[in-house]
Amino acid sequence: MECQECQQNPATLHFAQVINGEKKEIHVCHQCAKEKGYIPPEDESYSLHNLLSGLFQFDSDAFHTSSPHHSMEQDLQCEKCGMTYQEFTRIGKFGCATCYETFSSHLNPIFRRVHSGNTTHDGKVPKRVGADIYERKQLRNLKWKLQQLIADEAFEEAANIRDQIRQLEKNLNQKGEGDA
Amino acid sequence: MGLEQFINEAISPWLKEDGPDSDIVMSSRIRLARNFEQSPFPLIANEEHLEGILYFLEKEFNHRSFTQYEQLEFVRMADLKSIEKQVLVEKHLISPHLAEKSQYGAALISKNEQVSIMVNEEDHIRMQLYFPGFQLKRALEEAFHIDDWLEQKIDYAFDEERGYLTSCPTNVGTGLRASVMMHLPALAMTRKISRMIPAINQLGLVVRGIYGEGSEALGNIFQISNQVTLGRSEQDIIEDLTSVVQKLIEQERQARTILKQQSELELEDRVFRSYGILEHSRIIESKETAKCLSDVRLGIDLGYIKHISKSILNELMVLTQPAFLQQYARRMLTPHERDVFRASLIRERFTLEQREEF
Numbered sequence: 001m002e003c004q005e006c007q008q009n010p011a012t013l014h015f016a017q018v019i020n021g022e023k024k025e026i027h028v029c030h031q032c033a034k035e036k037g038y039i040p041p042e043d044e045s046y047s048l049h050n051l052l053s054g055l056f057q058f059d060s061d062a063f064h065t066s067s068p069h070h071s072m073e074q075d076l077q078c079e080k081c082g083m084t085y086q087e088f089t090r091i092g093k094f095g096c097a098t099c100y101e102t103f104s105s106h107l108n109p110i111f112r113r114v115h116s117g118n119t120t121h122d123g124k125v126p127k128r129v130g131a132d133i134y135e136r137k138q139l140r141n142l143k144w145k146l147q148q149l150i151a152d153e154a155f156e157e158a159a160n161i162r163d164q165i166r167q168l169e170k171n172l173n174q175k176g177e178g179d180a
Numbered sequence: 181m182g183l184e185q186f187i188n189e190a191i192s193p194w195l196k197e198d199g200p201d202s203d204i205v206m207s208s209r210i211r212l213a214r215n216f217e218q219s220p221f222p223l224i225a226n227e228e229h230l231e232g233i234l235y236f237l238e239k240e241f242n243h244r245s246f247t248q249y250e251q252l253e254f255v256r257m258a259d260l261k262s263i264e265k266q267v268l269v270e271k272h273l274i275s276p277h278l279a280e281k282s283q284y285g286a287a288l289i290s291k292n293e294q295v296s297i298m299v300n301e302e303d304h305i306r307m308q309l310y311f312p313g314f315q316l317k318r319a320l321e322e323a324f325h326i327d328d329w330l331e332q333k334i335d336y337a338f339d340e341e342r343g344y345l346t347s348c349p350t351n352v353g354t355g356l357r358a359s360v361m362m363h364l365p366a367l368a369m370t371r372k373i374s375r376m377i378p379a380i381n382q383l384g385l386v387v388r389g390i391y392g393e394g395s396e397a398l399g400n401i402f403q404i405s406n407q408v409t410l411g412r413s414e415q416d417i418i419e420d421l422t423s424v425v426q427k428l429i430e431q432e433r434q435a436r437t438i439l440k441q442q443s444e445l446e447l448e449d450r451v452f453r454s455y456g457i458l459e460h461s462r463i464i465e466s467k468e469t470a471k472c473l474s475d476v477r478l479g480i481d482l483g484y485i486k487h488i489s490k491s492i493l494n495e496l497m498v499l500t501q502p503a504f505l506q507q508y509a510r511r512m513l514t515p516h517e518r519d520v521f522r523a524s525l526i527r528e529r530f531t532l533e534q535r536e537e538f
Contacts, residue, residue: 080220081220081224083224091223092348092349093221093223093302093347093348093349094221094345094346094347094348094349095220095221095223095224096219096220096221096224096337097217097337097339097345100339100342100345100352101339107342107349111349111352111410114349114350114408114410115352115353115409115410115411116384116408116411117411118353118408118410118411118412119410119411120341120342120410120411121340121341121342121343121344121352121353121354121410121411122353122411122412122413123343123353123356123412123413123414124324124327124343124344124354124413124414125338126331126336126338126344127328127331128331128332128335129217129331129335129336133340136340
């Protein structure tokens with residue numbers, strides 16, 4: 001395949017661009033990719049990008065050989081921005097905040113490699129958006145615990161937890177109303 | 181326009197101030213990456229989304245000021261000539277990516293040029309704060325204030341588990357890139373730096389030359405920054421970086437002392453040769469400029485040269501970059517013309533020093 005930009009060199013880079021959910025395929029040579037801005041010009045970011053997409057590729061390769069749900073997972077697509085997991089591994093960048101949820105099951109190995117084994121944020125929380133993050137986290141944990149207790153038929157303890165959950169939910173709801 | 185006035189306008193006001201350990205640490209920088217929750221990231225967002233973000237930020241923050249950071253000026257990349265964008269890049273106020281690739285890019289730059297908030301770069305918002313010398317902690321505190329200030333108006337893309345969500349997985353979590361620019365001539369001369377870099381890398385920090393290509397560090401100026409952004413708090417990241425920078429400062433001072441003890445005459449000779457070249461050459465390339473400026477700055481720090489101001493390295497490293505030279509010349513210059521212009525600008529700058537009698 002020849003490069004669609006210069007029509008001279010063979011196309012060595014293949015991209016898919018999704019704009020408003022419409023997919024456009026791009027096949028270009030390295031030179032044109034640089035000139036047209038499909039890949040970053042700087043050496044540092046380029047090698048980092050390479051390294052990263054290499055990591056993703058590795059992840060998806062391992063996945064292809066081992067997973068029985070191959071075809072279904074391959075079509076993983078972000079409902080908000082339209083980016084597919086395939087595109088994500090090729091570009092090495094997320095399309096929008098929702099991509100993080102969409103590709104969530106694949107992200108831990110990637111983050112671990114990039115961030116020295118870490119997968120969970122431990123730092124600043126936005127003041128407005130994050131105000132009740134702590135409480136919501138607590139609520140999730142309690143609900144999970146409640147399920148466990150019910151499964152174990154430990155109903156007395158479960159009732160206790162249920163009360164705690166109600167209290168927390170009340171608090172959160174009041175806060176919500178206060179904001180509005 | 182005279183050179184003095186040109187320099188005054190060209191050099192960011194904060195860069196002229198002296199900071200802690202400024203004999204070795206030239207500047208400290210904090211960068212935070214943030215995104216709007218509702219809009220796709222700039223890489224794939226359409227015109228409507230990107231224009232929306234530009235419109236919103238211009239409306240909310242243009243001509244506003246935040247505490248001591250003087251007024252913010254909203255500049256759209258599309259309104260700038262390519263040379264003007266290049267000048268902003270050479271001053272490190274915007275990234276090459278914003279200048280070249282972001283059709284809907286903009287920047288909110290404070291009047292004293294200490295704060296620059298890039299818009300629609302790889303992320304919707306990338307705020308950068310500069311401080312002279314070694315002041316990472318203070319820079320982080322101030323960056324947090326600005327972040328909180330912006331957050332009053334913006335719904336950030338944030339996730340409890342992953343933190344601040346960014347376009348590139350290498351920035352997720354804190355979105356923090358902290359870096360210091362260091363002048364390490366003695367560690368470079370004694371080749372100690374190349375042995376230290378792998379050890380520093382193992383701590384999750386990156387060392388690179390900020391001028392020059394690849395691993396080469398023109399003017400013996402190195403940038404040290406954090407790589408990991410997820411799973412560590414901002415304070416811990418700064419703490420790690422700070423302790424490595426302190427070690428480097430210590431080692432550099434030690435290496436300078438040893439150099440002075442063991443080869444005083446050779447060192448002095450090297451410093452004054454470089455001084456001579458800068459003061460008298462008629463044609464000079466950027467590579468030689470950087471080497472000579474580094475030597476002269478070392479000479480000033482070691483007390484060999486007394487009448488030249490310390491800021492000459494910071495200043496001339498910026499002023500002798502291609503876009504600045506062309507702005508001073510007020511026309512496009514061929515590479516050869518640039519070398520001639522560079523030499524004459526440096527000569528003039530040295531004459532200024534003698535007149536002022538520091």
